[in-house]
Amino acid sequence: MVHPLLFLQFFRELLAPLHISAGSADAIAYTWLIMILLLIVSKLATSNIKSVPSGLQNFMEVVVGGIENMLIETMGEHGKPFFPLIATLAIFILVSNLIGLVPGFFPPTANINTTAACAVIVFVMTHVVGIKHHGAAYVKHFMGPIIWLAPMMFFIEVIGHLSRVVSLTLRLFGNMNGHELVLMIFFGLAPFIVPMPMMLMGVLVSFIQAFVFMLLAMIYIQGSLEHAH
Template identity: 80%
Template sequence: MVHPLLFLQFFRELLVETLHISEAGADAIAYTWLVMALLLIVSLLATKGLKTVPSGLQNFMEVIVGGIENMVVETMGEKGKPYFPLIATIALFVLVSNLIGLIPGFYPPTANLNTTAACAIIVFLSTHIVGVKEHGLHYLKHFMGPIWWLAPIMFFIEVIGHLSRPISLSLRLFGNMNGHELVLMIFFGLVPFLVPLPMMVMGVLVSFIQAFVFMLLAMIYIQGSLEEAH
């Protein structure tokens, strides 16, 4: 049986040699697939043999999923429930991607701009797809502003504001995770024992905060597209 880490290394080298991807890009792709595989395995284990009175992994996952669902309802209202799977998937993916970088020798996919940009683009497209689905062509009123004679100016301002959202989402997450990864590597290189531990503890906090911020902004953006334009 092939060891998972050896297979991951083989997959990484295959990407570099066949597709001529940079080593950083290959790391991001390989560890992204690893995160997706971990989430899939955990979900299968948690839902295998579901019990009325949960225990173990099922209980742990129900607490996490229930917490995210409550946050979605509190932030977006009852209309936000259909978008809970999207929000929860993004939140769990970002969180696990952040945390996996704390394991020595592992690379967090969110420390690569391509990964964070992909997540941000999904949120951006989902926001406007939901808006058009909910309001049809009347969704354009969101870009017109409250005063009709200011509509031409407001339209361009709103478009620029909406286009800046995926940029800010991706750069914020990438900057925090990449910066922490660099600092951690420097500390491990200089003093490999004990000193990096406080940075790793801080890394856990940063991982949770950044996943929460990304999820919260995604909910706010989608909630804005669900509202009626005034």
């Protein structure tokens, strides 16, 4: 594997003409690295599919099957068309979180641009699905149950939907960036002993944050599919 410092230097030089900051360049570099790794793993897992899975195929079937079961439990059978989006977000965010636990690597989710991009995808998809499913009647989701309160409710609902982007962005970014800063401080103070419990806790945080993001994405899309009352 290419050393992360050489990988970073290559991307910084590549992105230099665009005047992108070092932190954003790191996030972009590791985002591409994670995408390449996931493509390789997907290729290896599906290159020789067996009726009785084993090894990497068995592991990926467990992961994909677990996400699919959670999707069906949360959204029902009509949520299956959104499985590729939800699974992609969940796996990408989880791997992005976990890669930060490898010494010398930087988690892309510790950069607010990455988390904002994921949040915007969920926001846009939510309303695209709502408009596609309900047509012009989708606006009723923003009007509230009482007609004479509709103008005020519309304003409140718009703010509420926009705040979802901020919430998804800052929750994931804050947790991962905070954990990264704590690890850096502990590695500076005691490189071998003290950081170990924090790294173990980081594994738990990585899974929880990926789960929360995935769950909220499913809830938001499910809400756009429901009929306004």
